[in-house]
Amino acid sequence: MDIFLDASLFATTLRMVTPILLAALGGAICARVGLFNVGLEGLVLIGAFSAIVGNHFTGNVFAAVMFAIVCSLVFSILFGFMSIQLKANVIVVGIALNFLALGLTTFSLRAIFDVKGAYYNKDMVGLPKWDIPVIKDIPWVGDVLSGHSPLVYLSIVLVIVLQLFLFKTVTGFRLLASGENPTAAKSLGIKVSRIQYGAVLMCGVLCGLAGAQLSLGNVTMFTEGMTSGRGFIALVATMLGQSNPLGVAASSLLFGFMDALSIRLQGFALPTHFTMMLPYIVTIAAMLFFKDKGYMQEARKSNESSR
Amino acid sequence: MDKLVQFGRALLQPLLAIIVGLAAGAIAISIVGGSIVETYGEMWKGAFGSFYFFTNTLSRATPIILIGLGVALAFRAGFFNMGSEGQMVLGALSAAVTAIYLPGPAWFKLIAAIIAGIISGGIWSAFAGWLDARFRMNLLITTLLLNYIATLFAGYIVSYPLKDKTGSAAMAQTVMLDQSVWLPKLFKGMSVHGGFIIAAVCAILLFLFMRYTVKGYEIRMLGGNPLFASYGGVQRGKMMLISMFVSGGFAGLAGTVEVLGTQYRYIDGALTTPGYAWSGIMATLLAGSHPLGTAVAAILIAALQTGGMGMERNTDVPLEVSSIIQAVLILFVSAKFTYSFIKRKKAGS
Numbered sequence: 001m002d003i004f005l006d007a008s009l010f011a012t013t014l015r016m017v018t019p020i021l022l023a024a025l026g027g028a029i030c031a032r033v034g035l036f037n038v039g040l041e042g043l044v045l046i047g048a049f050s051a052i053v054g055n056h057f058t059g060n061v062f063a064a065v066m067f068a069i070v071c072s073l074v075f076s077i078l079f080g081f082m083s084i085q086l087k088a089n090v091i092v093v094g095i096a097l098n099f100l101a102l103g104l105t106t107f108s109l110r111a112i113f114d115v116k117g118a119y120y121n122k123d124m125v126g127l128p129k130w131d132i133p134v135i136k137d138i139p140w141v142g143d144v145l146s147g148h149s150p151l152v153y154l155s156i157v158l159v160i161v162l163q164l165f166l167f168k169t170v171t172g173f174r175l176l177a178s179g180e181n182p183t184a185a186k187s188l189g190i191k192v193s194r195i196q197y198g199a200v201l202m203c204g205v206l207c208g209l210a211g212a213q214l215s216l217g218n219v220t221m222f223t224e225g226m227t228s229g230r231g232f233i234a235l236v237a238t239m240l241g242q243s244n245p246l247g248v249a250a251s252s253l254l255f256g257f258m259d260a261l262s263i264r265l266q267g268f269a270l271p272t273h274f275t276m277m278l279p280y281i282v283t284i285a286a287m288l289f290f291k292d293k294g295y296m297q298e299a300r301k302s303n304e305s306s307r
Numbered sequence: 308m309d310k311l312v313q314f315g316r317a318l319l320q321p322l323l324a325i326i327v328g329l330a331a332g333a334i335a336i337s338i339v340g341g342s343i344v345e346t347y348g349e350m351w352k353g354a355f356g357s358f359y360f361f362t363n364t365l366s367r368a369t370p371i372i373l374i375g376l377g378v379a380l381a382f383r384a385g386f387f388n389m390g391s392e393g394q395m396v397l398g399a400l401s402a403a404v405t406a407i408y409l410p411g412p413a414w415f416k417l418i419a420a421i422i423a424g425i426i427s428g429g430i431w432s433a434f435a436g437w438l439d440a441r442f443r444m445n446l447l448i449t450t451l452l453l454n455y456i457a458t459l460f461a462g463y464i465v466s467y468p469l470k471d472k473t474g475s476a477a478m479a480q481t482v483m484l485d486q487s488v489w490l491p492k493l494f495k496g497m498s499v500h501g502g503f504i505i506a507a508v509c510a511i512l513l514f515l516f517m518r519y520t521v522k523g524y525e526i527r528m529l530g531g532n533p534l535f536a537s538y539g540g541v542q543r544g545k546m547m548l549i550s551m552f553v554s555g556g557f558a559g560l561a562g563t564v565e566v567l568g569t570q571y572r573y574i575d576g577a578l579t580t581p582g583y584a585w586s587g588i589m590a591t592l593l594a595g596s597h598p599l600g601t602a603v604a605a606i607l608i609a610a611l612q613t614g615g616m617g618m619e620r621n622t623d624v625p626l627e628v629s630s631i632i633q634a635v636l637i638l639f640v641s642a643k644f645t646y647s648f649i650k651r652k653k654a655g656s
Contacts, residue, residue, distance in 0.1 A: 103630030273463035
């Protein structure tokens, strides 16, 4: 049982889960306003790439993260414009956005850095690692919780902030209302499309952060298509968590833990293929128990009728 | 006359999209400092420049057409089947295994392999449909997750139990198929094979099926207006299983013809790396789920890809220009829904 209680296993989980969690929170906000954002994968990829670009040109980590946020924002505006203004099918727009992100990042990788496949530079500085003063000294907890990048802590704070924002503030209620029943919300004078734009923008910021953590926090490099399905996993986490920030956090953690565990299990006699399957199988099993309570259905219905 | 105008209008949108896509590509080309005319010239040559390149494009289009048809059927029924990749991989694996290990005459093995490919792809897809119909699990999500499971499973099978141990290379692949079960090449020395004929026939059959049969009408109704369909007595759960099975079957067939016509063995990653599944989905989106249109769009996308490769061989412009063009195409085409949406709104008021 020792391997399950190893502190480094949980520390890895926390680090791996942050990009997924941040993107999933963005997906959750979009789902709450009735936009099922399949483009998370692409937005995170854009964030990851532009973080590296920002880092390369400014040499400043903070500026790099800001640049990642701005680039993701631009693409989320595109997503918003297509799906809110032009009423295009959100799922189709999301898929197209993923293609665009993959093509553009790979193309720019060639155009800017003149390399193919991956960009790595040993002079690049990654996100700093923060030690938390008191917690650091607690034996097991310190090893798990301390020494992560600021974005890891930010993601934890954001979960709580978003939970309070969605369920305890007036704006949050308006946001929920415009997703649940746009017509009723409109009749109360809520500007539904403005709120939808707001949600999409928030999603862009979160995906930018997720990308920055991916390329500057976990590693300090960019590889073609480095999100490798994380955006889709975030989508799953959004759905499993029923678009509820706390639920999203729980389901992302479940997935991250399974991921870290599967890496750990590779040391044993099991073939790696099966250990790598574990997170996906567990997620499907978890979906059996946590059915979505209609938010996705609602989103799906709304885009079906617009076709 | 009216019909002609309607036809023209249906064609106008894709043509406009292609122009916008090429314009976006031109911007990308000029950013890296290439000559636009010359680069597009190389691209054209790489895709259609000679008979060899043309057949090369058709051979690449073959799996894309089949996958696109499957996805188109599911889309028409209102289901987002994102699991073509896993369905294709499982279809390819079972076709390879059947063709290698089944005893009997060659024609029997060939037919059995094709059927095995269709059935295993179909069952994998219908499984996702069943999870949705029975447990209300979101189809889009389950099909995505099942992709990973299928590719990992196939990877395991060819890395351990059925690994080719005869060659010196330690690649994860099955042994070579016997030459008698290979799908014949259409022209000697060219890469296009019998699978292309199968794909073309499938496109026509699916078109006729959707248009002229009761089941086809029910599927279209289910996608177009689910409430009306259920009022008219269409059982969503049953239709979901059937259409997902056929949809996955097409994807399985795509994998099968790749194995029987091009690679002659199942190689781990040989089907997933070129991104056939996503190209198929793109073709469907471009053609608005029309079966014949999907086939044409698939050839277009394959041409963009093979053309991009030719371009990269002969100029300094990277291959990825093609993917930018493809993505812009789809973004632009997706706005089509809007165009008809606005018109409907105006007509209503």
